[in-house]
Amino acid sequence: MIPELGQFSLILAFCLSILLGVMPLAGAASGNRLWMSMGRPLSAGLFVFLGICLFILGHAFVTDDFSVRVVAAQSNTLLPMQYKVTALWGGHEGSFLLWTFMLSGWILAVGMFSKSMPVEFVARVLGVLGLLSASYILFMLATSNPFDRMVPVPPADGADLNSALQDIGFIMHPPTLYMGYVGYSVVFAFAIAALLSGRLDAAWARWSRPWANVAWAILTIGIALGSWWAYYELGWGGWWAWDPVENPPLITWLFGTALIHSLAVTEKRRVFKSWTVLLAILAFAGSLLGTFITRSGLLTSVHAFASDPSRGVFILAILGVFVGGALLLYAIRAPLIKSEFGFGSLSREIFLLANNVILVVAAASVFLGTLFPMFYQALTGDLISIGPPYFNIIFVPLMILLVIFLGIGPISRWKKTSGTYLQQQLGKVAAASVLLGVALPLIVLLDISIPATIAVALAVWIVLGIGRDLLAKTANKPSRLQGLRSLTYGYYGMQGAHFGVAVMLVGVALTSYFSSERSILLQTGDTVELGKYEFQFAGSERLAGPNYNANRATVLVTRDGDAVADLYPELRVYLASGTPSTEMAIDPSLWRDLLVIPGEIRDNGAWTMTVYVKPFVRWIWLGAIIMALSATIAATDRRYRKLARVRKQAEDKAGEEVGQGDLQPVPGGGA
Amino acid sequence: MKKFIFYAPIAAFFALAILLWRGLYLDPTELPSVLIDKPMPTFAMATLEGEPVGNADLPDSIFLLNVWGSYCLPCLVEHPTFMRLSEEGEIPVVGVNYRDRKPLALDWLDLNGDPFAYSILDEDGRFGIDLGVYGAPETFLVDSEGVIRYRHVGVLEENVWREVFLPAIAELRGVPAAPASR
Numbered sequence: 001m002i003p004e005l006g007q008f009s010l011i012l013a014f015c016l017s018i019l020l021g022v023m024p025l026a027g028a029a030s031g032n033r034l035w036m037s038m039g040r041p042l043s044a045g046l047f048v049f050l051g052i053c054l055f056i057l058g059h060a061f062v063t064d065d066f067s068v069r070v071v072a073a074q075s076n077t078l079l080p081m082q083y084k085v086t087a088l089w090g091g092h093e094g095s096f097l098l099w100t101f102m103l104s105g106w107i108l109a110v111g112m113f114s115k116s117m118p119v120e121f122v123a124r125v126l127g128v129l130g131l132l133s134a135s136y137i138l139f140m141l142a143t144s145n146p147f148d149r150m151v152p153v154p155p156a157d158g159a160d161l162n163s164a165l166q167d168i169g170f171i172m173h174p175p176t177l178y179m180g181y182v183g184y185s186v187v188f189a190f191a192i193a194a195l196l197s198g199r200l201d202a203a204w205a206r207w208s209r210p211w212a213n214v215a216w217a218i219l220t221i222g223i224a225l226g227s228w229w230a231y232y233e234l235g236w237g238g239w240w241a242w243d244p245v246e247n248p249p250l251i252t253w254l255f256g257t258a259l260i261h262s263l264a265v266t267e268k269r270r271v272f273k274s275w276t277v278l279l280a281i282l283a284f285a286g287s288l289l290g291t292f293i294t295r296s297g298l299l300t301s302v303h304a305f306a307s308d309p310s311r312g313v314f315i316l317a318i319l320g321v322f323v324g325g326a327l328l329l330y331a332i333r334a335p336l337i338k339s340e341f342g343f344g345s346l347s348r349e350i351f352l353l354a355n356n357v358i359l360v361v362a363a364a365s366v367f368l369g370t371l372f373p374m375f376y377q378a379l380t381g382d383l384i385s386i387g388p389p390y391f392n393i394i395f396v397p398l399m400i401l402l403v404i405f406l407g408i409g410p411i412s413r414w415k416k417t418s419g420t421y422l423q424q425q426l427g428k429v430a431a432a433s434v435l436l437g438v439a440l441p442l443i444v445l446l447d448i449s450i451p452a453t454i455a456v457a458l459a460v461w462i463v464l465g466i467g468r469d470l471l472a473k474t475a476n477k478p479s480r481l482q483g484l485r486s487l488t489y490g491y492y493g494m495q496g497a498h499f500g501v502a503v504m505l506v507g508v509a510l511t512s513y514f515s516s517e518r519s520i521l522l523q524t525g526d527t528v529e530l531g532k533y534e535f536q537f538a539g540s541e542r543l544a545g546p547n548y549n550a551n552r553a554t555v556l557v558t559r560d561g562d563a564v565a566d567l568y569p570e571l572r573v574y575l576a577s578g579t580p581s582t583e584m585a586i587d588p589s590l591w592r593d594l595l596v597i598p599g600e601i602r603d604n605g606a607w608t609m610t611v612y613v614k615p616f617v618r619w620i621w622l623g624a625i626i627m628a629l630s631a632t633i634a635a636t637d638r639r640y641r642k643l644a645r646v647r648k649q650a651e652d653k654a655g656e657e658v659g660q661g662d663l664q665p666v667p668g669g670g671a
Numbered sequence: 672m673k674k675f676i677f678y679a680p681i682a683a684f685f686a687l688a689i690l691l692w693r694g695l696y697l698d699p700t701e702l703p704s705v706l707i708d709k710p711m712p713t714f715a716m717a718t719l720e721g722e723p724v725g726n727a728d729l730p731d732s733i734f735l736l737n738v739w740g741s742y743c744l745p746c747l748v749e750h751p752t753f754m755r756l757s758e759e760g761e762i763p764v765v766g767v768n769y770r771d772r773k774p775l776a777l778d779w780l781d782l783n784g785d786p787f788a789y790s791i792l793d794e795d796g797r798f799g800i801d802l803g804v805y806g807a808p809e810t811f812l813v814d815s816e817g818v819i820r821y822r823h824v825g826v827l828e829e830n831v832w833r834e835v836f837l838p839a840i841a842e843l844r845g846v847p848a849a850p851a852s853r
């Protein structure tokens with residue numbers, strides 16, 4: 001009976017979302033304020049009823065109601081409680097419900113934090129989001145009902161959650177990723193609302209910026225969590241594999257990164273308007289495409305949910321209606337938009353344009369590389385594969401170029417910057433970067449490699465550039481401290497995110513070029529040496545987990561005779577499904593990770609194991625965390641909260657120099 | 672006609688949507704090879720041991736080209752078949768060590784035994800792209816002229832060897848000129 005209540009509230013949510021999609025939009029078109037004002041209460045209702053759906057499905061998982069098909073497919077009586085809850089998003093139906101619920105959460109937030117925006121604009125935003133949620137709920141009702149029953153005879157026990165998903169990384173990764181993905185729907189809705197009203201101005205950009213920043217921050221964390229989870233759970237110690245399903249979040253992220261920079265230009269300088277709108281549409285298209293690829297079985301991948309073309313056609317239809325419709329609206333409205341200010345050939349606008357071009361080319365190449373095998377098969381019937389070499393060849397040079405511009409952008413000025421000024425500001429920084437790029441890896445790792453040198457030099461370039469800019473921005477103040485305090489959150493957010501790029505860059509390069517590994521057969525008592533570390537296999541024991549049996553090895557790691565870590569890798573067999581699983585053991589630290597991945601147990605009791613030393617690998621995720629926190633800081637810049645006043649001031653003083661007061665627009669704030 | 676530029680995104684999008692729609696009805700697990708009945712791609716690579724190797728170094732007889740990696744668990748499953756084939760001298764097997772780390776690959780051969788005449792080192796997977804490899808394990812049957820005759824995706828166990836490869840090889844040996852059936 002209870003699951004039917006879930007079904008019922010899903011249908012109610014559908015009705016509410018239809019109303020939300022129709023009334024405010026119709027109100028905005030006809031000037032009916034009553035209809036427009038229905039947006040907020042309807043979005044609250046939608047949130048509540050989708051919340052009830054989620055709660056009821058969660059209840060079915062927790063109480064082992066195997067008459068519900070998804071529970072029978074993804075859960076099991078033996079499953080520990082936390083995984084029973086998270087098994088909810090272990091399959092297509094439940095995860096899509098979560099996705100839709102998150103969208104309603106974003107809609108509710110838009111309703112709450114938009115009090116200072118014009119009523120008409122908010123109505124349009126909520127209306128577009130209402131239509132989007134209606135299409136998602138219809139998709140669920142038509143093809144992927146999470147409340148489907150197993151009739152007439154439910155199974156006695158469930159088939160169990162995939163063992164790779166029984167893990168803390170899985171508890172956190174999908175919800176975070178969805179949250180970020182769905183955030184781009186909001187940015188998209190803002191863009192559509194602006195296109196509909198024909199008022200694509202600096203105010204629109206300012207309203208969008210905090211949302212674009214928050215969505216970007218969450219997506220960054222979501223991707224980083226996925227990378228971290230793959231690193232320690234999927235058992236191959238890799239942090240990025242260019243997997244066809246890893247790529248769409250990256251594509252969205254690249255468009256999203258371009259978007260937050262482009263929004264900065266549009267807000268401050270009122271140029272690139274039509275381009276910025278296009279980016280907002282593209283970032284959203286990337287997020288829908290990610291859904292499409294994962295849920296249609298279009299590409300074979302570790303991530304893919306069960307393949308079903310009818311779902312694929314439905315999502316493709318959603319993609320066609322929303323992205324196609326948006327692009328049509330764009331084609332009609334964009335030619336009418338006028339950019340108001342010109343800029344010189346050496347200016348911050350130009351550097352941000354370079355940023356945008358590079359990021360969009362990168363996103364397009366990842367997109368092509370991901371789908372090319374499918375296109376090739378669609379056109380010729382043959383199958384080929386595109387591997388990491390393609391992605392690395394294209395991606396790495398683009399990122400190098402991007403980072404070079406990243407160093408110049410923040411220090412350059414709007415409108416016009418003189419070459420001598422840049423040279424004077426950055427000449428020494430460039431020289432120091434090259435020097436330290438060569439020296440640092442040598443000192444820290446006693447090793448040399450050209451890629452690592454380039455990466456460290458680029459990281460130093462970013463960090464010293466930030467320092468130089470801070471000095472320049474505080475130079476005219478009575479004291480440095482006072483100078484630092486006069487800079488806005490937007491500015492600190494930008495520089496913090498750039499610092500995060502430097503940290504990630506170091507992690508990526510050093511772990512790629514200085515990792516070492518060995519695979520070996522170890523009898524009890526045997527040791528294997530790797531770099532400065534010695535791994536000793538001290539023995540193994542059997543143990544029983546809550547829903548699995550395991551063989552656990554003890555590996556003692558020493559360095560120069562001093563104990564470093566005791567590691568316990570496991571080989572598990574899950575009871576319900578009988579699937580084996582390897583649990584690697586990691587000793588993490590800021591400077592290096594030590595990994596032991598168990599292989600198999602031979603008849604004589606010896607274990608095959610692969611041991612890794614991965615220097616600086618934590619920096620990859622540390623960099624992502626820094627970026628995300630910084631974007632959040634930028635989103636809380638107080639001028640977003642005092643919109644009306646700022647809007648007036650920005651219009652009066654657009655183009656003025658560096659922030660002398662908190663409420664004035666600051667070049668590069670939050671970019 | 673600057674106005675038409677703004678229609679470019681939607682045109683591109685619909686072209687893409689049509690391809691995506693086509694793609695839905697394709698089965699990515701159905702794997703014909705681009706290279707069936709075509710000669711092996713030209714290559715100049717190194718073996719795992721560091722010796723240079725090229726097309727001229729391939730066996731003069733019919734042989735198997737097996738794509739493997741130390742990370743690949745199914746490769747361990749098919750490994751005994753290749754060990755037997757090589758020990759009994761039934762057919763030469765050339766390995767392609769695909770997207771692996773060299774020290775791990777050498778360790779893997781040490782641990783499990785080396786059935787390969789030699790393994791071509793393809794660390795970044797470029798040779799795999801030339802071959803149209805989708806992922807390890809894959810096995811190609813190549814005739815004495817160096818023409819690829821058959822491609823098997825996935826684990827090659829004894830029953831596959833008996834039921835698929837032996838008939839194909841017999842056909843190749845019986846009527847050398849006729850193209851092998853897919």
